[in-house]
Amino acid sequence: MKISFLLNNRELSIDVPSDRRVVDILREDLASTGTKEGCGAGECGACTILVNGESRLSCLMLAAQLVGCSVTTIEGIAAGDALHPVQEAFVEQGAVQCGFCTPGMVLATLDLLRRHPGPDRSAIRQGLSGNLCRCTGYQKIIDAVERVAQSTTKEKTS
Numbered sequence: 001m002k003i004s005f006l007l008n009n010r011e012l013s014i015d016v017p018s019d020r021r022v023v024d025i026l027r028e029d030l031a032s033t034g035t036k037e038g039c040g041a042g043e044c045g046a047c048t049i050l051v052n053g054e055s056r057l058s059c060l061m062l063a064a065q066l067v068g069c070s071v072t073t074i075e076g077i078a079a080g081d082a083l084h085p086v087q088e089a090f091v092e093q094g095a096v097q098c099g100f101c102t103p104g105m106v107l108a109t110l111d112l113l114r115r116h117p118g119p120d121r122s123a124i125r126q127g128l129s130g131n132l133c134r135c136t137g138y139q140k141i142i143d144a145v146e147r148v149a150q151s152t153t154k155e156k157t158s
């Protein structure tokens with residue numbers, strides 16, 4: 001089937017089987033390899049993308065579900081050479097070890113901050129509970145998200 005959607009604000013029309021998984025479309029058809037596949041079964045969060053701003057697992061989505069949607073992957077959040085503030089916080093807090101979980105963690109963080117601005121550590125832990133880090137770098141990941149949450153809250157109140 002022919003599907004049209006926005007990928008990182010770029011209009012795309014591609015021909016794919018309607019049951020092709022979105023993670024395969026991104027990684028194999030569109031060379032958007034920042035999206036990772038871990039479990040392939042909806043349990044690790046490595047394949048997290050944003051669809052119309054909401055966090056979704058691309059290993060559980062099929063091509064037909066993309067029609068008319070706006071998809072954001074990790075490749076689409078920096079502004080030119082400037083990292084997104086969430087990416088910057090992950091780097092500054094040393095929240096990246098092997099980096100496999102990082103794209104999914106960062107996108108899940110964007111969704112968390114959209115739904116729940118200014119989360120405390122417990123809300124961050126809860127909000128990212130669907131994203132696993134095999135390097136078990138959770139403390140630093142939470143530090144990074146807390147830092148962004150605090151700076152966003154500060155910006156809003158100043």
Ligand code: FES
Pocket residue numbers: 036037038039040041042043044045046047048057058059060
């Ligand atoms: S690869 Fe999609 S949730 Fe693990």
Ligand code: FES
Pocket residue numbers: 095096097098099100101102132133134135136137
């Ligand atoms: S940094 Fe290696 S899986 Fe999280």
